[in-house]
Amino acid sequence: xxxxxxxxxxxxxxxxxxxxxxxxxEPFHEMKEYxxxxxxxxxxxxxxxxxxxxxxxxxxxxxxxxxxxxxxLSYNIDFNNNDKENILQGRLSKSSWGIDxxxxxxxxxxxxxxxxxxxxxxxxKIFVDTGPLVDREIAKRAGIGxxxxxxxxxxxxxxxxxxxxxxxxxxxxxxxxxxxxxxxxCRLCLDACPTKALEDDYILNPKKCISYLTxxxxxxxxxxxxxMNTKIYGCDTCQLVCPKNxxxxxxxxxxxxxxxxxGYLDIVEMxxxxxxxxxxxxxHMAGSWRGxxxxxxxxxxxxxxxxxKRAIELLSKALGDSSLMIREYSAWALMKIDxxxxxxxxxxxxxxxxxxxxxxxxHKLIDYFDRIVD
Numbered sequence: 001x002x003x004x005x006x007x008x009x010x011x012x013x014x015x016x017x018x019x020x021x022x023x024x025x026e027p028f029h030e031m032k033e034y035x036x037x038x039x040x041x042x043x044x045x046x047x048x049x050x051x052x053x054x055x056x057x058x059x060x061x062x063x064x065x066x067x068x069x070x071x072x073l074s075y076n077i078d079f080n081n082n083d084k085e086n087i088l089q090g091r092l093s094k095s096s097w098g099i100d101x102x103x104x105x106x107x108x109x110x111x112x113x114x115x116x117x118x119x120x121x122x123x124x125k126i127f128v129d130t131g132p133l134v135d136r137e138i139a140k141r142a143g144i145g146x147x148x149x150x151x152x153x154x155x156x157x158x159x160x161x162x163x164x165x166x167x168x169x170x171x172x173x174x175x176x177x178x179x180x181x182x183x184x185x186c187r188l189c190l191d192a193c194p195t196k197a198l199e200d201d202y203i204l205n206p207k208k209c210i211s212y213l214t215x216x217x218x219x220x221x222x223x224x225x226x227x228m229n230t231k232i233y234g235c236d237t238c239q240l241v242c243p244k245n246x247x248x249x250x251x252x253x254x255x256x257x258x259x260x261x262x263g264y265l266d267i268v269e270m271x272x273x274x275x276x277x278x279x280x281x282x283x284h285m286a287g288s289w290r291g292x293x294x295x296x297x298x299x300x301x302x303x304x305x306x307x308x309k310r311a312i313e314l315l316s317k318a319l320g321d322s323s324l325m326i327r328e329y330s331a332w333a334l335m336k337i338d339x340x341x342x343x344x345x346x347x348x349x350x351x352x353x354x355x356x357x358x359x360x361x362x363h364k365l366i367d368y369f370d371r372i373v374d
Contacts, residue, residue, distance in 0.1 A: 074251030093234025
């Protein structure tokens with residue numbers, strides 16, 4: 001009789017997956033209290049389902065579910081992304097270096113299923129960051145990694161730079177043991193978090209996490225903009241300081257090599273690209289999903305934090321942008337770069353600004369910067 005688990009593991013390696021594990025499709029009842037508490041604290045983001053039952057019960061997604069095949073794909077690629085001198089640029093997290101991981105990992109999981117279909121009648125659903133279930137909880141139960149204090153899944157061999165995907169299936173497969181945390185007394189990630197989004201061991205306030213801030217359409221508080229530095233999409237800080245990533249095995253998925261960006265975005269170029277040009281050049285990367293304007297906003301925040309006076313002309317032009325968001329953040333960046341000149345420029349701009357909202361924001365900004373001391 002064929003050993004189905006062994007077959008899947010062999011085929012997983014063949015299709016290019018780095019980590020594979022199996023868990024039951026029983027409800028994740030232990031998550032309910034945590035999700036309710038999160039809701040009460042106002043920590044639920046616009047990117048997740050608010051229906052708690054669908055977040056904890058795989059059978060709500062597929063009634064015939066018996067086993068979940070969890071997979072990990074390392075994006076810890078051997079690549080040296082050096083700064084380009086004299087170019088105003090922003091940093092991309094490793095998660096957005098190459099081709100969109102949703103497509104890459106989904107393709108590999110589809111290939112795995114195609115092998116399974118040859119030997120079994122299978123009902124299945126594939127998810128890569130697209131389903132309501134808590135991916136990390138599946139990964140933990142399936143033994144492909146354990147929760148770090150930074151709330152990321154850490155694999156003993158590959159560290160935490162891993163993408164997670166899974167297949168919900170009606171197949172009966174022997175399950176693996178759940179992973180147990182191995183952080184010990186280490187708290188380097190908590191100490192390194194720029195916004196203190198990591199409030200305590202295993203407790204994250206996502207609304208303060210830079211990775212979230214670079215994607216949200218909500219207004220970003222001034223004090224959090226200051227902490228974003230030059231990050232245009234995502235944040236790797238808590239992973240870069242993690243000892244478990246120091247000697248982690250490197251990923252081998254060539255699609256994650258940042259051939260187009262080198263791990264950075266040219267900020268001046270972002271101001272000059274049309275939406276069509278942006279999609280053509282950068283549409284392949286995970287960070288493009290929010291569209292050009294959100295990344296342009298993040299570029300403006302980066303310019304404010306760089307405090308490079310070469311950016312003043314660029315930001316001055318952006319005060320006339322059709323987008324209220326771009327005008328608002330450009331006003332902030334001008335004040336951040338040069339308070340005296342910025343104030344003069346904004347007071348002059350008030351005479352031609354048509355939006356009451358932006359006028360109010362400019363007055364608020366001037367008042368804010370008059371009160372703070374560097």
